[in-house]
Structures are given as C-alpha cells and as structure tokens.
Amino acid sequence: MTDLAINGGIPYRDTNGSPFPQRTPYGEREIELVTEAIRSQSLFRFGGGMVPEFETRFAEMYGVDFAIGSTSGTAALHVAMGAINPNPGDEVITGPITDMGTIIPILFQNAIPVFADTNPDTYTMDPEDVERLITPRTRAIIAIHLFGNSCDMNAIMEIAEKHKIPVIEDCSQSHLATYENRLVGTIGDIGCFSFQQSKHMSTGDGGMTVTSNPDYAETMRLFADKGYNRGNAEGHRMYRFLGINYRMTELHAAVGLAQLDKVQNTVSRRRCLGDRLSATISGCPGVIPAPVTPGGTHSYWLYPLRVVGPTADKFAKALSAEGIAASAGYIGKPIFRCAAPLAEKLTYGDSSFPFDSPYTDRNITYSEDLCPVTQEILDQLVVISFNENYTDGDIDDIGGAIQKVAAAISA
Ligand SMILES: Cc1ncc(COP(=O)(O)O)c(C=O)c1O
Incomplete structure (x- = not known):
C-alpha cells in the first residue's frame, strides 16, 4: 500500500510544482x-x-x-x-x-x-x-x-x-x-x-x-x-x-x-466540482460525501466531508500532508459553546441581559450536551476548501487523496 505522506510517503499532490488555483473574484x-x-x-x-x-x-x-x-x-x-x-x-x-x-x-x-x-x-x-x-x-x-x-x-x-x-x-x-x-x-x-x-x-x-x-x-x-x-x-x-x-x-x-x-457561473462551476468530488469518493470506506438535502441543489461554499472511525483531526492532518487544504471540525463546537455571550452569558455589562432578567422566566443553559447530534457531526467533519477556478483534474486529485487516506486509515 502507498505510504501516507504524513508517514514519509510521497504526497498525492505536489503543491509546490503544481499549486491549486487561487480564487480571483475581482477583475x-x-x-x-x-x-x-x-x-x-x-x-x-x-x-x-x-x-x-x-x-x-x-x-x-x-x-x-x-x-x-x-x-x-x-x-x-x-x-x-x-x-x-x-x-x-x-x-x-x-x-x-x-x-x-x-x-x-x-x-x-x-x-x-x-x-x-x-x-x-x-x-x-x-x-x-x-x-x-x-x-x-x-x-x-x-x-x-x-x-x-x-x-x-x-x-x-x-x-x-x-x-x-x-x-x-x-x-x-x-x-x-x-x-x-x-x-x-x-x-x-x-x-x-x-x-x-x-x-x-x-x-x-x-x-x-x-x-x-x-x-x-x-x-x-x-x-x-x-x-x-x-x-x-x-x-x-x-x-x-x-x-x-x-x-x-x-x-x-x-x-x-x-x-x-458572475455569481451564476461561479455557483454552477462549484456545483459541478462539488458533485464531481462526491461521485469520486462515493463508496470510499469510512467517508461520507457532502449530503444534499432531498429536493435541493448544493452551492458548495465549502465541501463538508464526514469521516466515521478515525478522528476528523487525524484525517484532516493526513489529507493536508497529501497536499489537500483540509481542516477538522469547522467551528469545532456548537456555536453556543464557542461564544462567551452564550456559554457564559457575557452580555451588556455584567447584567447577562436578557437571560437573567424579569423579561424571561426561562432558565436556559447552553450546556455541552444540549445538541448531541451536532457535536457528533462536528467531531466527524473535515472541511475542504476549493473554488470555481479548480479544474476537474484538481478535484480528481482531492478525491484520489481522500481515497488514499481513507484506505490507509481503514487498513
Ligand atoms: C451562516 C453565516 N451566517 C452569518 C454570517 C455573517 O456574515 P458576515 O461575516 O458577512 O457578517 C456568516 C459568515 O461567514 C455565515 O457563514
């Protein structure tokens, strides 16, 4: 089996010789x-x-x-x-x-x-x-x-x-x-x-x-x-x-x-590329491609990959070593645990308004376990950035690297 780049193998994509295209939104x-x-x-x-x-x-x-x-x-x-x-x-x-x-x-x-x-x-x-x-x-x-x-x-x-x-x-x-x-x-x-x-x-x-x-x-x-x-x-x-x-x-x-x-073309192109990546990695062990809500079409601001088994962090690091820009967890925790105005009710001086106020009798606590499915998904998410300037070949490289990492990790 091909060695993962993170373990000293050859990166799937040589981003020094062949960098991914930058976004060029303005002209x-x-x-x-x-x-x-x-x-x-x-x-x-x-x-x-x-x-x-x-x-x-x-x-x-x-x-x-x-x-x-x-x-x-x-x-x-x-x-x-x-x-x-x-x-x-x-x-x-x-x-x-x-x-x-x-x-x-x-x-x-x-x-x-x-x-x-x-x-x-x-x-x-x-x-x-x-x-x-x-x-x-x-x-x-x-x-x-x-x-x-x-x-x-x-x-x-x-x-x-x-x-x-x-x-x-x-x-x-x-x-x-x-x-x-x-x-x-x-x-x-x-x-x-x-x-x-x-x-x-x-x-x-x-x-x-x-x-x-x-x-x-x-x-x-x-x-x-x-x-x-x-x-x-x-x-x-x-x-x-x-x-x-x-x-x-x-x-x-x-x-x-x-x-x-430009936005119509930008979205169409991202849609083609995102759908192509999903097709490339479907059936890949332990990896769930970006879901599309039934009845919907995706516009792929980011590509959310879900990994089941290895931690998202381990997967994202391995993928990054292969030359693919990937990060684990998106925001990491549900927003109510990332934000002191919610987690600690730090609002309006030291008043905690409107949480602790006569205007509500609801005692809301934004605890770690408030939204268990959300935390599970964030723990498994690896977000991949791409843009409308990517070629089909670029996307195939991302797909190939995901397959390589998934195969090595599941083995
Ligand atoms: C879902 C969502 N809502 C709101 C915002 C806020 O947008 P802005 O950064 O333009 O204020 C963002 C920004 O990334 C977002 O992703």
Missing part, C-alpha cells in the same frame, strides 16, 4: 465600476445610483419584491431582526452550526437564541427539534443553509405556518442554492446574504436582506438607516424607531454590480 469590471463611483463624487447611498441599482438587480435575480443592502451578513440578519422587532426575552430558534453572525443580531435585539439539534443526514437544523422548542415566546425561526446546502424547507415552513412564526433564511453560505426549484432566501419570509470575501459573490464585506413583504421591507429600510424617515413631510428630522446605520456605500455596490454578472 476589470469591478475596477471600471468602482472608478465610475469615485468619479461621481458621491459615495453615499442617498445621492449615488449604484446601491439602488444593486438592490433592484439583486431582487430581480431572486424574484422578490425588495432587497435592502447593508454592510455585512451580520448586518443583513440584524436588519431582518429589526423587522421582527421582538420584545426582550422573546425567543428565536436557530441552528448550532453557524457563524456568530447569525446569533449576534438575536442578542442585540434582546432576544434569546434557542438551538435546535442537527439532522445528521443534511447537517442543517432538524425540523422535529424546531417544533419541540416552540413556546409562546418564539418570535422567529432562523434557518441556516449550511455550506451551500438547503435546510428541509417544506418541513420548516409547515411548522412555521402552523404556529404562525416568521422564517428568516440565513443564506450567507448558500448563494443561489435551491430547494424544490426555488432559490433559498425566497422560501421563508426574509432572506439574508453575506458578501464577505470568501462568499460566492463578494464585496469584501457587505450584505443583503430580501423579502416580498412590503411592511417588512419598509421597516428594514428604516432600521438600516437609523430609523430615519427621510420623506417626513413635517419639515423636521424624524427618527421613527431605534435603528442603526448599516448603509451600504456606492463603492460596495459598484463591486456588487460586477459580481452579480
């Missing part, structure tokens, strides 16, 4: 539009034309009525929470495998995050657990489409409709992924996107919130602009409620407009 069109924005002498969204154009074209691409640009995916989710407008101590059900950007907006609106465990077949939130967690204080469900893979949206929407709870879709990792031929972000009440550097389309940082609900749209526009009612007829400034400044600038919209022309 001449971005430069042209940014230059145009600067030449216009107005980089403020009220006055320039690019932010409104970006919002309109994004809404058109998704087939929704409204899109509100902002400064990050976290901001986009906060804008959505602004529309939900929970009372302190209200609860929002979400998933535990995510970035802190999903959780921060819940806490900043003084609501309590409640975590549904993970479906082991999709790595997204388990709808049965969502329903179990609903209480009279539940104000929203945030469904996270993880790594590019859709949640089981039929089940989630059925539960939400039954209990009359709005659904926010966190599509930060899943641009143009679909579920039953509908784009994720357009199935629930509100969809949120991140344009952070690593995402399928990027403005370095940036975000977008979409909806077809005019009341939500109106509130979200105001929320992202300090609650400032710019059309106030009374002749003085009017701030209608507590909002924040998440206004997107013309520079970000200039890049975003250029990115809109």
Whole structure:
C-alpha cells in the first residue's frame, strides 16, 4: 500500500510544482465600476445610483419584491431582526452550526437564541427539534443553509405556518442554492446574504436582506438607516424607531454590480466540482460525501466531508500532508459553546441581559450536551476548501487523496 505522506510517503499532490488555483473574484469590471463611483463624487447611498441599482438587480435575480443592502451578513440578519422587532426575552430558534453572525443580531435585539439539534443526514437544523422548542415566546425561526446546502424547507415552513412564526433564511453560505426549484432566501419570509470575501459573490464585506413583504421591507429600510424617515413631510428630522446605520456605500455596490454578472457561473462551476468530488469518493470506506438535502441543489461554499472511525483531526492532518487544504471540525463546537455571550452569558455589562432578567422566566443553559447530534457531526467533519477556478483534474486529485487516506486509515 502507498505510504501516507504524513508517514514519509510521497504526497498525492505536489503543491509546490503544481499549486491549486487561487480564487480571483475581482477583475476589470469591478475596477471600471468602482472608478465610475469615485468619479461621481458621491459615495453615499442617498445621492449615488449604484446601491439602488444593486438592490433592484439583486431582487430581480431572486424574484422578490425588495432587497435592502447593508454592510455585512451580520448586518443583513440584524436588519431582518429589526423587522421582527421582538420584545426582550422573546425567543428565536436557530441552528448550532453557524457563524456568530447569525446569533449576534438575536442578542442585540434582546432576544434569546434557542438551538435546535442537527439532522445528521443534511447537517442543517432538524425540523422535529424546531417544533419541540416552540413556546409562546418564539418570535422567529432562523434557518441556516449550511455550506451551500438547503435546510428541509417544506418541513420548516409547515411548522412555521402552523404556529404562525416568521422564517428568516440565513443564506450567507448558500448563494443561489435551491430547494424544490426555488432559490433559498425566497422560501421563508426574509432572506439574508453575506458578501464577505470568501462568499460566492463578494464585496469584501457587505450584505443583503430580501423579502416580498412590503411592511417588512419598509421597516428594514428604516432600521438600516437609523430609523430615519427621510420623506417626513413635517419639515423636521424624524427618527421613527431605534435603528442603526448599516448603509451600504456606492463603492460596495459598484463591486456588487460586477459580481452579480458572475455569481451564476461561479455557483454552477462549484456545483459541478462539488458533485464531481462526491461521485469520486462515493463508496470510499469510512467517508461520507457532502449530503444534499432531498429536493435541493448544493452551492458548495465549502465541501463538508464526514469521516466515521478515525478522528476528523487525524484525517484532516493526513489529507493536508497529501497536499489537500483540509481542516477538522469547522467551528469545532456548537456555536453556543464557542461564544462567551452564550456559554457564559457575557452580555451588556455584567447584567447577562436578557437571560437573567424579569423579561424571561426561562432558565436556559447552553450546556455541552444540549445538541448531541451536532457535536457528533462536528467531531466527524473535515472541511475542504476549493473554488470555481479548480479544474476537474484538481478535484480528481482531492478525491484520489481522500481515497488514499481513507484506505490507509481503514487498513
Ligand atoms: C451562516 C453565516 N451566517 C452569518 C454570517 C455573517 O456574515 P458576515 O461575516 O458577512 O457578517 C456568516 C459568515 O461567514 C455565515 O457563514
């Protein structure tokens, strides 16, 4: 049997002689539009034309009525929470495998995050657990489409409709992924996107919130602009409620407009490559390829490989030695154990608000064993990065290296 590179064998891929391609998300069109924005002498969204154009074209691409640009995916989710407008101590059900950007907006609106465990077949939130967690204080469900893979949206929407709870879709990792031929972000009440550097389309940082609900749209526009009612007829400034400044600038919209022309190709290419990798490694001992939720198409922000038997850490180290960029565990622990604002309730001075407050009688503890399936999956995950510039041959090398490591470890 071929020796593993980690034990002194020859790496499957010689990344010195044959490096994997880098991402090259930006090009001449971005430069042209940014230059145009600067030449216009107005980089403020009220006055320039690019932010409104970006919002309109994004809404058109998704087939929704409204899109509100902002400064990050976290901001986009906060804008959505602004529309939900929970009372302190209200609860929002979400998933535990995510970035802190999903959780921060819940806490900043003084609501309590409640975590549904993970479906082991999709790595997204388990709808049965969502329903179990609903209480009279539940104000929203945030469904996270993880790594590019859709949640089981039929089940989630059925539960939400039954209990009359709005659904926010966190599509930060899943641009143009679909579920039953509908784009994720357009199935629930509100969809949120991140344009952070690593995402399928990027403005370095940036975000977008979409909806077809005019009341939500109106509130979200105001929320992202300090609650400032710019059309106030009374002749003085009017701030209608507590909002924040998440206004997107013309520079970000200039890049975003250029990115809109590329994102379809980026996602198609990633989809081909991800599906190719899954086909290459199917049947490989002890390795579970990236799941695709039934009815969905994946957009592969990252490729989540699951290993059963060896630890994810051992597998990832062996794979890295073979020349394949791999890391164990994604976030390592469920988000409520990674984040002191949850694990230690470190919020708002030393108040622990809203957890320890008269606004809730619920004594939530974000303990290690809260979501056992989630921890098991994180313990077995190896995430592999690739990008749309990879060739089929690059993917075949990744697949070959996975087979080599799996065979050696299982032997
Ligand atoms: C699932 C998810 N939600 C929210 C965010 C926050 O996005 P941003 O970093 O743009 O604020 C991210 C970022 O990676 C994410 O992956």
